[in-house]
Amino acid sequence: MQKELLTSSYDFTLPSELIATHPASPRDSAKLLVYDREKDLLTHTTFSEFENFIPKNCALIFNDTKVIKARLYGNKPSGGKIELLINRALNAYDINVYIRGKVKVGTEIIFNDDLVAKVTKLEDDGSREVEFFKASHKLRFEDLLPIIDKIGHVPLPPYIQRDDDKSDESEYQSVFAREEGAVAAPTASLHFTPEQHERVCKNFEHAYVTLHVGSGTFKPVEATTITDHPMHSEYYDISEDAKKLLDSHMPILSVGTTSTRTIEYYARNPHATKGEANLFLHPNNTPLRVNHLLTNFHLPKSTLLMLVASFVGVDKAQELYAEAIKEKYRFYSYGDAMLIL
Known part of the structure; x- marks a missing residue:
């Protein structure tokens, strides 16, 4: 079998001290590894220099999703503690969640501010479906958002291994976040300061897509062959x-893997400007529309690392990651960045 299709080809060992638990400050002081595919040239710099590497006559696509306070702590009526992580809204009332603690259909979970979640379905993948109520009134998802903004917690990824604090409310959010619905940040976006984002947008064509990042983005590929992995689905809106930029012939620099999945899903479904995207990019399913990629450094055996390999190949992806480890780049959500030209 081709090694590009073997999950083991995307494994690597990361020293634990290279897992970023806090963001760089200021944001654009993060390291930036630039790889020029045409010249096979690698450059080490900082994100403050990002705009100097953007190719001329190139358009940037950003993901303007906004992270919600998706982690909630509550209790069963019996008093047992429960942790609930909102994953995604399935419709106006039904919410897919992950629950830490034993529950069954009909279980009610009580939170602060008179918020109650009722379990309506147990899914085979370990997730649950719930409906939320306040004062016996069933809540629509948009009515739930201001309540969890008051009582919820920033859903930091599990590898950060600390409780969220007040600073995460702004740090785990891009400066251009606008559309509420993500439970994980589009992390390549976190490096932009307001001033840098404004400069880039002034000097380059740009536009925004929305992809509400779900917790499935952290799910490792467990199948031996990557194409046997059930790819998660996320809501997008272009x-x-x-749409005008994507329908043009202008080269595209995609800010993040989430923007990339959105753009590439649209490239394969050109009449669908909103809906559910479940595209899995890898070396045997390469980009059709995105020319350049800005991204962070991702988990071993993750679909995100496989997406990076769809641009450069599995051997070069491993080579770039080995270089980043050697140079002590910081990895994962709050870590450093890579630009693939």
């Missing part, structure tokens, strides 16, 4: 401005 703005009219983004």
